[in-house]
Amino acid sequence: MSAAYNLMIKSKSCLFSSSILFVVTLLYLLCTVSASPSLHPDEVEALKDITETLGVKHLNLSEDPCLTKTLVISQGVLKEGQNSTIRCDCHFNNYSTCHIKHFVLQKFNLPGRLPPMLYKFRHLESIDLYNNYLYGSIPMEWASLPYLKSISVCANRLSGDIPKGLGKFINLTLLVLEANQFSGTIPKELGNLVNLQGLGLSSNQLVGGLPKTLAKLTKLTNLHLSDNRLNGSIPEFIGKLPKLQRLELYASGLRGPIPDSIFHLENLIDVRISDTVAGLGHVPQITSKSLKYLVLRNINLSGPIPTSIWDLPSLMTLDLSFNRLTGEIPAYATAPKYTYLAGNMLSGKVETGAFLTASTNIDLSYNNFTWSPMCKERKNINTYESSHSKKRLTRLLPCSAIKQCQNYSRSLHINCGGPDVTIENSRGRFLYEGDSYGLTGSATNYYGKNWGFSNTGDFMDDAITEDTYTVSSESAVSAKYPDLYQNARRSPLSLAYFAFCFENGSYNVKLHFAEIQFSDVEPYTKLAKRVFNIYIQGKLIWEDFSIREEANGTHKEVIREVNTTVTDNTLEIRLYWAGKGTMIIPQRGYYGSLISAVSVCPSSESECGGMKKKISKLKGPDLRTGSFSLRQLKAATNDFDPLNKIGEGGFGSVYKGRLPDGTLIAVKKLSSKSHQGNKEFVNEIGMIACLQHPNLVKLYGCCVEKNQLLLVYEYLENNCLSDALFAGRSCLKLDWGTRYKICLGIARGLAFLHEDSAVKIIHRDIKGTNVLLDKDLNAKISDFGLARLHEDNQSHITTRVAGTIGYMAPEYAMRGHLTEKADVYSFGVVAMEIVSGKSNAKYTPDDECCVGLLDWAFVLQKKGDIAEILDPRLEGMFDVMEAERMIKVSLLCANKSSTLRPNMSQVVKMLEGETEIEQIISDPGVYSDNLHFKPSSLSSDYILSIPSSSESAYDLYPLSPESIVFTIQ
Structure with missing residues (x-):
């Protein structure tokens, strides 16, 4: 064989071997690449420690968070605004290993502290824990992260000094500590963060001046220092930060003068400085052509407005x-x-x-302009108090058609942000005029016959294109007159209510407030702080007024009174936001003043403007809520046609009716054999009619005619809670949010009856059939006050037991001992029915160790198996924290000992998460036999009777068949 041949064979052999090697290598690479990358095991373990430190209760790592790009820490669908994004870099080990780069958990109400273990994410670039409930301070362990560029922990409850060690985080480009409780001075070490582009320290409790070392932050584009207690001057070096775009110094505490150099920065877009002593400076000459927002408010500037301001090409807001x-x-x-x-x-x-x-929207109020007598009001231009005229009305309303007063008023009642509302008390009826009929803009002057309001400002930085200046709440407000607090007017800058053509003299001004724009249900919203100033007749009366602090919570009324004097026939009440308080909780744009109602009366009168009638002299036709004739009600119900019958109870039938104006009503036709006379009946109904609350069924009136006793109520489309829970009505979808709202509504209604109403009432028969649902599935309690009015000097009643088996408290069912705690017990049973979707009167657990619904729930709650208690129809879609609260509150309310049960106002706070739930829940099994007793098991001291008369019109809507009234001999 020739050498050439051998060489050819060897060449082919090598080529074949190379081909085999290439194929094998390619297959290996394909297999390697096709395998899904996964998070590094060390970081998986670290995630468990990190989430535990944060206070996460439910961590689900069944799927790799790097693949789903989400960290699953809650059951069910995320709420609006919640964000649990995880971003990873999976380029390691031939695309087989991932490392976390971005860690985001926003708006989860996490109650723990910042986790030091985040340092184990060696490739971490950003940390975002915005809007939680975290405490403590920033762990210094994070300084070892070589790639960390961004830390955002705003809107938490971090406290103490800002750590000096932050100066070691040299790669940071963003540091946001806004809306926390940091105190002390700003550490000079922050000047070491030379790569920093954004620094947010607003809404803390910082003192001292700005350290000179911050001048080294030449890459800074955003500097926010609002709402602090800083002192010293606004430093010159701010005007030497070449890349600065946004500067916020609302109520920072820093003094002027403002360095002119700031307004020559070529990248400047947004400058906001307000409510500080700026010295007798002038408005600066501005050359920054990119400027869009300029706020220089209440900083004691003087002199003319530079003409150059009107030439700024990009300017959108000038304040x-x-x-x-x-x-x-x-x-x-x-x-x-x-x-x-x-x-x-x-x-x-x-x-x-x-x-x-x-x-454009232009506010010229409180100036000295000269107006033509022919000028007219425009909806986008506020001319209130803008005239130099010596005539008071012309100065007040220069473009109004009202030139002189025809009559003079002595009282004023305004329902701010809402419609007309009539309030009734023992002195009469009072009409609170609504102010929601006039259009409101950022520069508005609206007025009627003798009063009006002036609004200034727009809500900056919120996500809403068109600002809204009125707010409403479906949640009940704990108040004597809750209708006054369902709406409110808010303002981002200045809001003035004014009266004109008012008699001169001394007056008592009442201002009604309730924080209804946010609640305390979510823990992080407790960190929100609305603060504003209140002026009466130009005099500062209350500075840094906080509705929540004054009322000790949200959705609670607080009334502030002040005496003032009217000397020129005009009265003004002005609310002003002075740049303080949080601006980003629960979301951006939630700040400024808020007011629910205004009332003004002569100082000599406690109430005024009403049509006075005394309840004690009421007769049927004079019933304040409305009197009806038998003829009217026959027409409304088609002569009580059986087809209109919507219920039957032990004390009468209920018919659906329609009034001539289209209003639907429910007419309760009571037995005429009442033990009380007509006069007593009307008086009792009159007192009950005073009880107005969003979670109580409204009584429209009554009819006492021809031996007929009829009650007229609002008609509620969705019938009762029991039907919604147990009748399988597919048209009603009781999701978790609706159930929680219903439970809270019942609690608020009972709290009102027990503690806040003028007449204290124990219901005696709280159950699902006595909770009605309106078109929006809001809970409304029926039958209140008709069993017996609870007298203040009577701690218990031992003469009569009225209730329903399975819902009566043991001490009431067995001994006839009646206090408000009997209603608390019944509420506990109903709350458990709402949670579980099971009827206490009918449910029998499979487990022999459990006797009834409460016993079964208690055993599961002890095991920590909450999901088993919850109605399976929820399909796992529920809020874990809310579910835990409802179950614990239910069992606490159903405690066998009445003294260990909370009162209903405490229950409301527990459900809202405002107070902790006491861990004194006793085993319901101790007395569960008594919860489901049958009439035959009663002692001989009880005689079971089902009365044929209404006994003063017990039960507004029909009682269910299991309702029983016991008479103790």
């Missing part, structure tokens, strides 16, 4: 309000979209030029 500016506005000036010049000493004519011709 120079509440300074001491003088001079005139040039005829050629073009106003930015939002222009606020209120509270200065500007003068001259503004109608002749281009200034008012554009469709």
